Amino acid sequence: xxPTSTSKKLGLAALIPGAIGVVYGDLGTSPLYTLRxxxxxxxxxxxxxxxxxxxxxxIFWSLMFVVSLKYIVxxxxxxxxxxxxxxALMALVLRYFKERQREYVVIMMLGILGASxxxxxxxxxxxxxxxxxxxxxEIAEPKLKPWILPLTTVVIVALFLFQRKGSAIVGKWFxxxxxxxxLVLAILGFCAIxxxxxxxQAINPKYAxxxxxxxxxxxxxxxxxxxLALTGAEALYADMGHFGKRPIxxxxxYIVLPSxxxxxxxxxxxxLANPAASQNPFYLLSPDWFLYPMIILSTVATVIASQAVIxxxxxxxxxxxxxxxxxxxxxxxxxxxxxxxxxxxxxxxILFAAVIAIVWGFQTSDHLGAAYGIAVTGTMITTTILIFxxxxxxxxxxxxxxxxxxxxFLTIDLSYLSANILKVANGxxxxxxIASIIFMIMLTWKAGTKMVAVRRLENAIPLxxxxxxxxxxxxxxxxxxxIFFTADANYTPRALQFNLMHNKVLHERVIVLKVIIxxxxxxxxxxxxDLQMLEPNFYLLQVHYGFKDDINIPNTLAxxxxxxxxxxxxxxxxxxxxxxxxxxxxxxxxxxxxxxxMFRNSGSATSFFKIPxxxxxxxxxxxxx
Numbered sequence: 001x002x003p004t005s006t007s008k009k010l011g012l013a014a015l016i017p018g019a020i021g022v023v024y025g026d027l028g029t030s031p032l033y034t035l036r037x038x039x040x041x042x043x044x045x046x047x048x049x050x051x052x053x054x055x056x057x058x059i060f061w062s063l064m065f066v067v068s069l070k071y072i073v074x075x076x077x078x079x080x081x082x083x084x085x086x087x088a089l090m091a092l093v094l095r096y097f098k099e100r101q102r103e104y105v106v107i108m109m110l111g112i113l114g115a116s117x118x119x120x121x122x123x124x125x126x127x128x129x130x131x132x133x134x135x136x137x138e139i140a141e142p143k144l145k146p147w148i149l150p151l152t153t154v155v156i157v158a159l160f161l162f163q164r165k166g167s168a169i170v171g172k173w174f175x176x177x178x179x180x181x182x183l184v185l186a187i188l189g190f191c192a193i194x195x196x197x198x199x200x201q202a203i204n205p206k207y208a209x210x211x212x213x214x215x216x217x218x219x220x221x222x223x224x225x226x227x228l229a230l231t232g233a234e235a236l237y238a239d240m241g242h243f244g245k246r247p248i249x250x251x252x253x254y255i256v257l258p259s260x261x262x263x264x265x266x267x268x269x270x271x272l273a274n275p276a277a278s279q280n281p282f283y284l285l286s287p288d289w290f291l292y293p294m295i296i297l298s299t300v301a302t303v304i305a306s307q308a309v310i311x312x313x314x315x316x317x318x319x320x321x322x323x324x325x326x327x328x329x330x331x332x333x334x335x336x337x338x339x340x341x342x343x344x345x346x347x348x349x350i351l352f353a354a355v356i357a358i359v360w361g362f363q364t365s366d367h368l369g370a371a372y373g374i375a376v377t378g379t380m381i382t383t384t385i386l387i388f389x390x391x392x393x394x395x396x397x398x399x400x401x402x403x404x405x406x407x408x409f410l411t412i413d414l415s416y417l418s419a420n421i422l423k424v425a426n427g428x429x430x431x432x433x434i435a436s437i438i439f440m441i442m443l444t445w446k447a448g449t450k451m452v453a454v455r456r457l458e459n460a461i462p463l464x465x466x467x468x469x470x471x472x473x474x475x476x477x478x479x480x481x482x483i484f485f486t487a488d489a490n491y492t493p494r495a496l497q498f499n500l501m502h503n504k505v506l507h508e509r510v511i512v513l514k515v516i517i518x519x520x521x522x523x524x525x526x527x528x529x530d531l532q533m534l535e536p537n538f539y540l541l542q543v544h545y546g547f548k549d550d551i552n553i554p555n556t557l558a559x560x561x562x563x564x565x566x567x568x569x570x571x572x573x574x575x576x577x578x579x580x581x582x583x584x585x586x587x588x589x590x591x592x593x594x595x596x597x598m599f600r601n602s603g604s605a606t607s608f609f610k611i612p613x614x615x616x617x618x619x620x621x622x623x624x625x
Contacts, residue, residue: 015247016255017175020182023239023248024256025305026125026232027067028178031185031263032132032282032298034059037225037369039271039278042426045215045222047271047278054211055222056202056268059229060261062412066380070409071236072252076245078387078394083521083548084240085312086114086379086386087319091519091547093390107389112325112446114382115316116439118234120375120431122313123354125231126306128372130155132365133298136283140291152359159303160352163310163343164332174304181301182259184294188285189259189266196269223419227373229264230416232305234379238312241521241548310351314344322517322547324449325442328603333550354434362427371427374420375435381413441594444587448595448625451586452579453487455623460491463512467534475506481570482507483557485605489514489542495573498619507571511563513553514542515609521548531562539563553609572611576618579625586625596625 020028038055039047045055076084080092090111097103134152137144193199201207212219236248267281277284286294320326332343362368388406391397397405420428463486486493493512500506523546530542541560545551553572557565579596586592606616 012247012250015243016251017179019175019239019243019247019251020255021174021176021178021304022308022311023235023243024182024232024251025174025178025301025308026129026235027230027260028182028185028232028256029129029132029298029302029305030229030231031260031267032302033128033365033369034225034228035264035267035271035281036278037228037366038222040280041225041366041369043218043221044278045218047275048214049272050207050210050214052268052271053199053202053207054209054219055226056199056265057205057207058211058223058226059264060203061205061208062226062230063257063260065412066230066409067233067236068252068257070384070412071233072249074405075237075383075387076240076248078390079240079245081520081522081546082241082244084236085238085316085319086111086118086234086383087316087323087547088241088521089237089383089386089390090114091323092394093386095519096390096393107386108446109443110382110385112442113435113439114379114386115320115325116435116442117375117378117382117431118316119313119438120433120435121231121372121379122309123351123358123434124368124372124375124431125309126156126159126302126351126355127358127362128365128368129302129305130159130299131359131368133295133302135280135365136291136295136298139280139283140295149360149363153356155299155303156306156352156355156359159306159310160348160355163348164345174307177300178304179255181297182255184297185263186259189262189264192266192269192285193262196272199265199269199272202265202268220419221422223416224373224423225369227377227416227420228369229260231373231376234376234383235308235312237383238316239308310348313351314342314347317344317347318342319547320442322545322551323519324517325446327445327598327601328605328608330603330607358430367427370423371430374417374423374428375431377413377417377420378435381410381417384409384413440591441598444591444595445598447587448591448599451625452577452599452623455625456487456494457491460488461497463490463492463540464534466492466496467538470500470506471535471538475500475504477508478505479569480507481509481511481565482573483511483513483541483570484573485575485609486512486514489540493573493575494621495575495617495619498621499573499617509537509539511539511541514540515551515553516542516544517547517551518544520546522546523549528556529560531560551609553611555610567612567615570615571617572606572615573617573619574605576620578620578622580622582624592625 035055038045045051078089078092080088090107093107094104097107131148131152134148134155137148137151215222240248266285270277270281270285283291283294317326317329318331321328329344329346332345358368362371384406388402391402391405424432482499484493484496489512496510496512523544528544530544532540534540543553543556554567579599581592587595606613
């Protein structure tokens with residue numbers, strides 16, 4: 001099913017609240033901590049008039065250039081059959097370079113790097129968002145400060161425990177709650193601006209110049225904190241397939257952007273009137289009677305923002321897994337109506353452990369602010385480069401158009417990256433460390449599986465030769481259908497050879513099945529099945545899935561037009577491979593041990609392909625690595 005059909009079914013009015021609830025959670029909660037990080041962080045900028053006007057001008061034009069122009073106008077045009085995100089973009093670009101091995105490898109490395117950096121960011125978003133919301137308790141009542149960390153932990157534990165139930169139960173509330181959140185942001189900001197209307201002059205970009213002149217190197221450091229206002233921009237692209245381009249664009253320009261600008265400028269107006277408010281301008285913007293309700297609303301909003309990041313991590317992991325960059329893992333579907341709602345236990349609990357460790361390790365959102373942002377800038381740079389590569393082919397851009405795009409946006413991205421690099425020693429090392437680990441895991445798995453595939457083909461028999469020769473002097477045929485999975489459609493699966501060698505029989509109908517995950521999100525129904533008869537009752541069946549399609553072999557076989565399948569009369573034969581160390585290592589020993597561990601603990605093909613366990617036969621074999 002193409003994502004655009006969802007738009008037609010639900011209608012624009014239904015999709016806009018959904019987009020606000022899922023896509024804009026991270027961007028929408030950034031006012032909680034951005035200005036506080038600038039003016040009261042580890043390296044604070046003095047809350048003078050010049051600095052307040054300069055910072056607000058930089059935030060406004062960053063939102064306009066990076067979010068509005070780069071992502072909303074340009075990047076969202078680079079959709080992979082309606083899907084977005086760094087993995088989908090990488091798969092799209094790789095289509096044009098299949099025959100050019102060197103460029104293919106470079107692009108693949110860029111995509112893996114961008115995805116790894118996304119993981120580095122995903123463990124920090126829930127921590128800083130929920131922690132920032134809870135820190136409002138200290139404003140309401142200083143005696144409650146010791147309860148901030150325990151209450152943050154309770155919220156995070158509840159959030160991750162709830163994942164098994166799926167987001168469908170509360171998903172319908174995400175949109176209305178976030179719409180109310182943005183409405184509150186706008187109203188609070190407007191009230192403060194009403195008292196200090198001069199703050200609106202900060203829209204003029206000229207105010208950034210005296211800010212840089214007065215603060216010199218400190219202003220460069222502040223750019224790293226200002227970038228926090230943009231940290232959810234990648235979600236616009238990643239979640240495009242769920243809602244479509246138009247709802248996301250309309251939600252941004254008509255609701256999200258005005259609300260964010262009003263709130264940021266309202267916080268600036270408050271600091272103009274009372275510089276001491278820079279300690280927490282977001283919560284001090286609320287009247288006293290609304291402070292506790294605002295803390296509750298902020299907590300709910302940050303939970304929604306965290307939910308969106310967690311769901312995005314599941315989705316990206318599933319895409320990477322299906323495209324061969326990660327080992328198979330258990331995927332549980334939490335909604336019968338919406339295939340995209342999934343739960344991955346392994347990822348969930350790794351994220352949970354990391355988020356809890358980060359909360360207690362950094363303890364305050366100010367400390368976390370130093371760790372937040374550097375991974376996102378890396379992902380943004382990767383996206384810019386991939387768009388630069390694909391634009392001439394996808395949009396028929398001329399060289400000067402491509403040059404203008406890369407010069408403009410890469411300059412902005414590199415400026416933010418340079419400022420964020422200064423935060424490495426104060427916590428920025430954490431997402432980089434996480435990204436480095438994920439990057440190495442992905443590279444090791446991709447390289448290792450390729451080596452295993454090469455070893456499988458040593459002494460392999462061409463499939464057509466095997467089919468012809470074995471039926472010249474056929475063994476005893478037994479009733480039923482036997483399906484043998486293969487990794488290479490040109491060669492005979494080992495399970496088929498072993499079955500004939502040990503059992504001395506062939507089923508009356510033999511099918512060699514090759515499952516192919518294409519570099520597009522969805523396959524057209526008429527292109528899923530490719531059936532070829534090699535010999536009478538001996539077939540090669542190739543099944544094509546998109547990397548976001550629901551992989552279900554029994555359902556696909558049931559819809560095969562040229563062959564009738566009775567699942568109760570069909571056996572599925574799989575090869576169970578055991579890796580053993582060879583005399584000559586094919587990669588560094590530590591990487592080899594890492595690959596062996598992943599290979600050994602990889603999820604079963606039975607569950608991955610949704611085959612009934614009582615219809616599966618496995619043949620064990622050793623492969624010298």
